[in-house]
Each structure stands twice: as C-alpha cells, then as structure tokens.
Amino acid sequence: MNDSILVVNAGSSSIKFKLYRIDGADLAPLLGGGMSGIGGTPLLTVKDGRGAVLEERRFTPGDVPDASAAQHHLEDWFAHHRGAESIVAVGHRVVHGGPDFAEPVLVDDAVLRRLESFIPLAPLHQLGNLDPIRVLRQRRPDLPQVACFDTAFHRGHPELSDRFALPRFLHDEGVRRYGFHGLSYEYVAGRLRDLAPETAQGRVVVAHLGSGASLCALKGGRSQETTMSFTALDGVPMGTRCGALDPGVVLHLIEHKGMSPAEVGHMLYHESGLLGLSGLSNDVRTLLASDRPEAAMAVAFFCRRVAQAAASLAVTLGGLDAFVFTAGIGENAPEIRQRIVAELGWAGLILSNDANRSGVARLDAAGSRAQIWIIPTDEERMIARHTLRLLGRAAPGATA
Template sequence: MSDVLFVVNAGSSSIKFKLYGVEGDQLEVMIAGALDGIGTRPRLRARDGAGQTLVEEDFTAQEIAGPHDAQHAIGDWITPLIDDHHLIGVGHRVVHGGPDYSHPVRIDDAVLARLESFIPLAPLHQLTNLDPIRVIRQRRPDLPQVACFDTAFHRGHPEIADRFALPRALYDDGVRRYGFHGLSYEYVSTKLRAIDPQAAAGAVVIAHLGSGASACALRDGASQDSTMSFTALDGLPMGTRCGALDAGVVLHLIEQKGMSPAEVGHLLYHDSGLKGLSGISSDMRELISSDAPEAALAVDYFCLKVAQAIAQFTVTLGGLDALVFTAGIGERSAPVRARIAERLAFLGLQLDADENERNALRIDACGSSLRAFVIPTDEEGMIARHTLGLLGDEGGEARQGAPRP
C-alpha cells in the first residue's frame, strides 16, 4: 500500500487541495483540485496527475455556505480515492503564526487554540485556514495534521526590519512586522536557486502579485524585508485590500465619519484596493480590458506602488541583481510587468517584449542590468515538503496506521 499526503490551502472563497504520492522524500501530484465560489456559486473541480478531469460538480450556496461545508464535500469526494493508499497526514497553509511559530508544527488542542488567538491579526484568512483543520479533526481525530505558516519565512528578519516606531513594550507584546506570502516566497526562491544559482545568491526582489499582493527583499535566499507587516493589509494595493495607509485615515473614519471598527475593517479589507480605486472590479484582467478612466487609474496606481516598493528594497539590499514575478498577475499579466519595468528603467531593467508577452521564464532583454524572471508559485508543493519533513522528523510516527480523511 503506497503512502500519500494530502494538502489543503484554504482561502475566503475557495479551498485548493492536492493529493501527493510519497516515495521516500519524493512527491508526485496524483490529484489537484479546488472547491471555489464558496457561499455564492460553489463548484468542485479536480484533475489527476495527467490533467484528466476527475470531477466537475456544482453545489448551491446553501449546501456550501462556508469553508466548513467545503471541506466536508472535498472529504466525501476524495475519501474513496484514497482507500487503496496509506494516508500519512495532512498539511495546511495557515496565514499567521504570530510571534510563536517560526517553523511548521504538528497541530494539537493547544496549538489550535493559540492559532485561533491570531484571528484578529488576519481576519480575512486565519478563520478560513482553521475551519478545514477542525473538520478533519472531527472526521479523523488521529490523523496527523501540520500547520505551515505564511509568516515563518520572514522570521529571520533583523529587528530593525520587524519594528514599528512604537514603544518597545508593544513590540514585545507581538505588535511587529511579520510579513506574509512566505510559503510562496520560499518556493520561488528555491526554484530560482535551481534556475540561476548566481542570481539567487545575490540581491533579489520577488513580487507576489495576485488578489493578495506583496513584495519581498531577499539576499542569498533569506528574507530581509517585506511590504506586508503586522497584518495582510499593509504594503501594496490588492484586489480589495487597501495596502499602505496613513493610520490617521482610520482615526478620521472612526472619529469624524462615525464608522464603527467593524465598518472600517470591512472597508479596508473588502471595498478598497483595485475594487475601491476603480469602482468596477478587483480583477486585473477586467481592469486592463476596460476603457474606463477609473480602471486605468487603478492599474497605473498598482504598477506605480509595486515599482516604488521594488526601488525601496534596493536600499534595503544595497543594490539589486534580479527581479522575479509570481502569483496570478505576476505570472500571467505581461502588460502589468511591462509597466512596472518601465518605471524601473533607471535601475537598468529592460524587458524583452516578446519573451514578456509569452510569459517566458526569463524576460529581461539583452543588455539589461537586471535579470528578470517569471516563476509560477506552488504553495501546496511547499506545504507538502514541510509536512513530509516534519512527519519524517517525528520518526515515521505518522506512517503507522494513519487513517484516511
């Protein structure tokens, strides 16, 4: 009976999942799928390792009202497919590890309770990350589950990068710059080292540009700084999140506009960013194809802020050797990459228009002072590696009779 490993990457409106075959320390994707449209138009889709469709099933919004329901549906569908295999554990993406967790951790009652205490630091993500964990614990309480944290990759920052200009007591209490998208940055930096070891060993900025967006400064593969900080609101403008904002605006909204903290939170998390700027959409594809001046403003604003963040990190790093684009916009939007590169021409960055247009791996032009790459991210793959490594470090305990989900 062959070993398999299950990975869950839960978001606010979708749960992505992958089933991996395990052969020693090697992982091979057997099934990849997602249940998206949670609460609106839920749909379960999955393919096998060869790309053949295994399921396309629609649900009503009442049937799949939240991540809890979605995980039950995924478990009901995939359980029979695991019957002939030995499931060794489940790995999860958890956005916030707070000040406690700098490495993946086996989940127990105490860990779960501590992770729940971080929900206010990432209200858009943390709760939905934890719901599938609870469902699987309910269904199979003896199945090992591992939490892998988006904040962990940044925990080696020097203190100067972690601090706000606030009293020390608040820093000691956990009010600090954590950084996010760490699983993505870790995967992409590992891929860059395999593709171009010289570039990876130098000063690199990775731009993770999607509905959630951030940038990370790395030297020799280690995070030095990130645009996101205490929460996933900070830094770059995103699909519906505001990015960097004068704290006085929040005080103004509460004190002068009479908004409640909950109303302000909803505004900053759900009605800002590209959606707020354009008044049209949070989807970059729709904005680029639109003729509306508000759409053009939103796209230009996004590209400007990304370019400014990259330029800022050249100070942090003392220069720049390579720029990497990843995530949905970063991987697939040639116009956005081109506009960002135009603003960074003063650093010597030039893109090859044809290679950029086809989303090639290497997109810098001959004569460019900076190397530029497009590297697709794989958060699930990173979670799988961490989970397998942790369970292996436990001496194979998880491989002794772990049940299916």
Template sequence: MTDTLLVVNAGSSSIKFQLFRLLPSGHRLELRSKGQLEGIGTHPRLSVRDAFGRTLIDESYEAAAVPDLTAAMHRLGDWLLERLGGRTPVAVGHRVVHGGPDYGEPVLIDDLVLDRLEHLVPLAPLHQPNNLAPIRAIRKRNPAVPQVACFDTAFHRGHPEVADRFAIPEAWYREGVRRYGFHGLSYEYIAHRLEEIDPALARGRVVACHLGSGASMCAIHAGRSLDSTMGFTAVDGLPMGTRTGQLDPGVVLYLVQAKGFDAKRIEHFLYHEGGLKGLSGISNDVRDLLASDAAGAKLALDYFVYRIAREAGALAAAMGGIDGLVFTAGIGEHSPVIRGRVLERLAWLGFVLDEAANQEHGPLITSAASRLKAYVIPTDEELMIAHHTLRLISGRSEALR
C-alpha cells in the same frame, strides 16, 4: 495502496488541495492529483485533475449542499476517501496565514496550537478563520491523522530587527506588535526554484513580487527574506484587489472621529472597500481594468504599477542593491502588460524588457542588453507545504521539484 499526503489551502470561498504520493525510494513526494472546491455557499463546484492534467471529477452542487468551509471539507473528504479506497492520508498540511510571535516554523497541530492560532484571527480576518476551519473539520472526522500548520509569516522571521520594528514602545513589541510579512510560503518556494533556474542570481539580491488579489513584495538576499511590504497584518503595503495597502494611520483616526466608524466598520473599509476596487469604482480584477476605458480603471492600474515600482526601489535600498526581480502569483504570472509597465518604470535600474519573451511569460523576460534579470516563476505554495509536512512528521526531507 501507496501512502499519501494531503495539502489544504483554504480561502474564503474555496479550498485548493494537492494530493501527493510518498515514494519509499528516496522518500520522495510525487504529485497524484490537484484541484479545488470553489464557489462555496454560492455555486459550489469540485474540479480535480491528475498529475497529467486529466479530469478526475468536475461536478457542481446546489448552494445549500455546500454552504460553508466545513461542509466543503466533508464533501472533499468523501471524494478523497473513495478515491483512496477508504485509506486516510498519513498527514495533512495546511497553509495558515498568521503564526504570530510564537510560531516561526511549521508545527504539529494540537489543542494549544489551535487555540493560539485562533487568537490571531483579528490580525488576518480574511484568512485565519478560513485556514482554521478545515483543520477543525478534519480533527473532528479523523482525530488520529496528524495535521501540520505551515505559516505565511515563517519565512520572514529572520529579518533584521530594524526591519521588523515599529517606532513604538518596547512593551508593545514584546506583545507581538511588529512587522511579520506574509506570502512567505510563496517566497520560500521562489527562492528554491531560483536556485535551480539561475543559481548565481539566487545567491544575490532579488526583489520578488507576489502579485495577485493579495499582493506583496519581498527582498530576498541569498535565499533569505530581509524585508517585506506587508507588516503587522496582511492589509499593509501594496494596493490589492480590495485591500487598501499602505495607509496613513491618521486616515483611520479621521474615520473614527469625523465619520463615527467603529472597529468592524473600519475593518470592512480596510479589507473590502479599498485597493483596485476602491480606486477604480469598477472591479478588483486587473483583467477587467485592462479591458476598461474608464478613467477610474486607468487610475487604479497606474497606482498599482507606481506602488510596485516604488516598493522595488525601497526593497533594493534595504538590501544595498538589486541583482534581479521575480514576478509570481496570478497577476505576476499571467499579465504581460503589468510586468512590462513595472519594468519600464524600473529601467533606471538597468532592466530592459524582452517584449516577445514577456508575451510568452518567460521564464526570463529581460533582453541580453539588460544589466539586471527579471523572471516569471509560477509559485507552488502547496508543494512547499508538502515538503514541510513530510519533514515534520518523519524527519525526512527532499529537494523541491
């Protein structure tokens, strides 16, 4: 049986994973299967396909059988062990949203690392606890298996200091109160793929738009992150499915002083009551809003597009110009309407949409008359994690493919 490497990307109610084979020839990674266990605690369903898209399992369970992430990891682990003939993967790589000031590179997980990452939970309350739960489950079940944490903040750690600072006293900055940026694994993958798709543009100034239920944008110059719309936490920047995005801190003061909100109530408001859902009063899903005639749905989409276009201009200013734009993630990859509306607002920069190419999801969605290029590039955070994990456990590396 060939050695395998497992990648785990855990959310609040789902665990996505990819299983790779380690090929001795050239030390390359080859996708073996990918899937997810979704609906944890409500309608659990494990679905897995092989590298050719063939179904390996599609099975649903009672809610009580998979009530939480730990139980889900055990269920998934049982299936994987059976599939691998009882052999455990040589390593497991994990997406961890926040690395804080201590971790700017992937790291092998031990008790100290896990403790430090636990202390960052307040900075990413929607993600960090869910990222850490599978790590603990695997450590308890297979303590000898090396586990690697790969951070969404790491790609942004080379920012110029002025991009990472808040206008606050130095002591707070040294404590770690600074702008980190997130979705870094996605942006890192996009930067690598762009080198293959358009090497000239990859050497230039690109605004990448990771648009999903969580949304952010990143200024990438010659493959390096220079600035991002997200900051100290993953609630800053663009409006998201249920997260407010950028908000005047005075609003929080008002909620405390005039409405009597405590810290937990404010956290719930910022992460669960804002964004597209808060604006529309209907849904956090762009597909629902596009299908609705309600005034609230129109407002939410108008605001979303407006903020994307506004941030594109700001990030272009941070780079001293712009040569191209990339859409990725759920909305960015699948919504020609949103892409088209964003590029319409950015026509002043020189973008000219190719309507047919946009409907076909690109990859190039600008016309020959366009001064600047815009691409649709599907992201693959799991492959990026696998690449980092292999490099860390063995010192070997491979070109992404």
C-alpha cells in the same frame, strides 16, 4: 496501498487541495482541485495530476456556508474515491504563526488554541485556514496534521525590518512586522537557486502579485524585508485590500465619518484596492480590457506602487541583482510586467518584449543591470515538502 500527503489551502470563500504520492523523498502529484464560491453557489472541481477534469459538481446555495462544510464535502469525496491511496498526513497553509511559530509544526490541542488567538491578526484568512483542521481532527483524530505558516519565512528579519515606530512594549506584545506569502517566497527562492545559483545568492526582489499582493527582499535566499507587515492589509494595493495607508485616514473614518471599527475593517479588506480605485472590478484582466479612465488609473496606480515598493526594498538590499515576478498577475499579465519594469527603468532594468510576451522564464534584455524572471509559485508543493520532513520521510533541505 500507496502513502500520500493531502495539502489543504483554505480561505474564506474557497478551498484548494492537492494530493501527492510519496515516492521515497519525492512527491508525485496525483489529484488537485478545490471548491470555489463557498457561501454562495459552490463548485467542486477535481483534476488528475495532469490537469484533466475528473469531476465537477455544483452545490445549491446554502449547502456549503463555510470552510468547515467545504472540508466535510471533500472528506466525503475522498472516502468514496480513495482508490489505492492512503493519506498518511495533511499539510495546511495557515496565514499567521504570530510571534510563536517560526517553522511548520504538528497540530495538537495547544497549538490549535494558540493559532485561534491570532485570528484578529488575519481576520480575512486565519479562521478559514483553521476550520478544515478542526474538521479533520473530529473525523480522523489519528491523522497527523501539519500547520505551515505564511509568516515563518520572514522570521529572523533584521530588527530594522521587524519594528514599527511605536512604544517598545507593543513590540514585546507582538505588534511587529510579520510579513506574509512566505510559503510562496520560500518556494520561489528555491526554484531560483535551481535556475540561477549565483543570482539566488545575491540581492533579489520577488513580487508576488495576485489578488493578494506583496514584495519581498531576499539576500542569499533569505527574507530581509517585505511589504506586508502586522496584517495582510499593508504594502501594495491588492484586489480589494487598500495596501499602505496613512493611519490618520482610519482615525478620520471613525471620529469624523462615524464608521465603526468593523465597518472600516470591511471597507479596507473588501471594498478598496483595485476595486475601490476603479469602481469596476478587482480583476486586472477586466481592468486592462476596459476603456474607462477609472480602470486605467487603477492599473497605473498598482504598477506605480509595486515599482515604488521594489525600489524601497532595493535600498534594504543595497542594490538589485534580480527581479522576479510570481503568482497569478505576475505570471500571466505581460502588460503589467512591462509597465512595472518601465517604472524601474531609472535603475537600469530593461525588459525583452519578445521574452515577456512568450512567457519564457528569463525576461531581461541585453544591457539590463538586473536579471528579470518569471517563476511560477507552488505553495502546495512547499507545504507537502514541509509535511514530508515532519513525518521523517525526507532529509532537511531535500527537494521534491
């Protein structure tokens, strides 16, 4: 049997997985896929390492109400299709590590209880992240499981980047700027180090632009500041999340509009962002294809806020040597990239239109004061690397 690592990336309405074969200190992708539409009409898709579809199975409504049920179905699939692979560990994306966890950790009862206490800090994600861990602990209690945190990469920020202007006792209790998308930023920082070692040591802003979106300032490959903070609501507007908001708006909604905290939370997480701005969709592709003025305004708002965030992070860095796009929108929407860079033209960023449309890695034109890159992210591979290290199968710093 060949040893392999399973990576699980679970959310509230979908669960993704990848299976990697361990080859010394290397990782070879074998299978990938997941289940979308959890709580609705779920679809299980499994692909081989080259992306060819091996199986598609649609479930009836009610068969998969949550991430726990989805993980049970995935386990059943693996039980019948394991072949020559022996899963020796499972790595999980866990959004919030709170003030306790600054690096990946093997999950035991105490760790799981502590992670459950962080659910209020990431209500949209944390519960779904933990459900598959519970399922696997029931079904395969001897299988090592590793929690890898989206907050961990941002630990060690300078104090100025870590605090809110609130009473100090709240910071001591854990009310601080944690930051998210850390697994993505960690992977991108490593890839930039491979592609342009000298640039990676400089002042870099990475824009992780997807349904969830944030930006991160890197210096020497380490996070210095990021736009998300205490929760994944802060920063730039997202698909359905509001981004930065005057806290007085929340007080107004509760005190004068009569909304409950739960109603306000639902609005800020599920009804705001691009969806709220446009009244049409949370999908950038739909908005770009629409001729409605509300759609155009939502796109313009998004691009402006991303550019403003990049400028703010450049202040933290004391300048800008490179700007990197990653994640679904950042990797696949050339018009969005063009509009964001145009907003940053005052800083001397110049985009090559030909490179931008062709999708090559480096996009800056001659004369640009900063390099511009597309670097596809791979959170699952980053999780697999961490899991491999905790198993003692790869030296720290080894790449895969």
